[in-house]
Amino acid sequence: MDKSWHDMGGDPAGPVIPAEHDFALWEKRVDALFMLTTAKGLFTVDALRRVLEDMGPEAFETMTYYERWITAVNRNLIEAGVYSTAELAAKIAEVKARGADYGTASLGGGDG
C-alpha cells in the first residue's frame, strides 16, 4: 500500500532551511482556539489531523502552518454543529466589511 503524502519520513528532500519567525497574534489565536475547543470536547487532535491530511500536499506547500490549522479547526467545528456554513459566511462578510487589515477587521482593534 502506498503511504499517505503526510508520512514524509525517509522521502528525498532538499536542504533544511533554518527558517523561523515570531508568531503573529492571529496565529497564536488559532492555536488557542484549537486548544480550547478540543479541551472542551468539540473534536480531537486526531480529527484536526484527519482534515490536515485530507487537505493534501498542495495545501502543505501553498499555505502556512496556521492557515492550514484554522481551516481544519473550522471544518471540525462545522462538522460538530457548533455553527452553520451560512452563519460562517455571514460572519466572514461582516469581518471583511470592517477593514482591510487584521487590526481594523478585529473588534477592539485586534486586542479583543
Next chain:
Amino acid sequence: MPHDHPDHGGISPSGHPYRPDQDGPLTEAQALEIAVRELLIEKGIVTAGEIAAAIARMDARSPAVGARIVARAWTDPAFKARLLADGSAAAREMGADIDALKLVVVENTPDTHNAIVCTLCSCYPRTLLGLPPDWYKSREYRSRMVREPRRVLAEFGLHLPPNVRVRVHDSTADMRYIVLPARPAGTEGWSEEQLAAIVTRDCMIGVAVPRLPG
C-alpha cells in the same frame, strides 16, 4: 480604532523576522480566524478571557523552561535519574506544565547523540520549549532527519565524529521526546542558572550541543 503600524525594521526584538502578513492586507485565513473566534464567543463556547489566558500560557512556555530542567539534571543526579525514568513526573516536579503528554527524556552520552523529529506532522515538546520553529515542521527536516541525520545535523553546523551513534526519535501526538544534552567540560562549579544559560532550544531538539560562551 486605527491600527498601529510600528516601524520595526522587519526584525523583532528576538531577532527573528516578522511574517510579512502581520501588518499587510487581511488574508483569508486571518478573516476566518476572526470569524471562528467571534462565533465561538457569541455561542458561549469560549470567552475572550480564556483565549487571552491560553495565549499567555503559550507565551510563558519557552526553551528557558526546558533549560532549567536540563541544568537541574546536570547538578542533581537523583533528579536526573527520576527524569530519565519518568520525564513527565520529573518535569512536573520542576513546576513545568506537561498536560497529559508522556514526556520521554533521551540522554546524550560520549557515544550516543539523540535528536527529535515528527515525521507525520509537528509534534514537539511545546510545554518545555514553546512553539516549534518553522524548520522543524518543514518537509526537508521531517523527510531527511530519519534517513540521513548526520547530513542534516551537519547543515545545522553540528559535525559528529563517526564513532558517535545517532539516534533519532520520531514523536507522536501523545508522546514527546526531549534531548538531555551532555554537560560540557569546563562548567565545573557553575550554578544551575549559569548552566541553564548555555542550554539552547536547538540543544534540546538535538541539532546542536551546548557551547561555552566566548
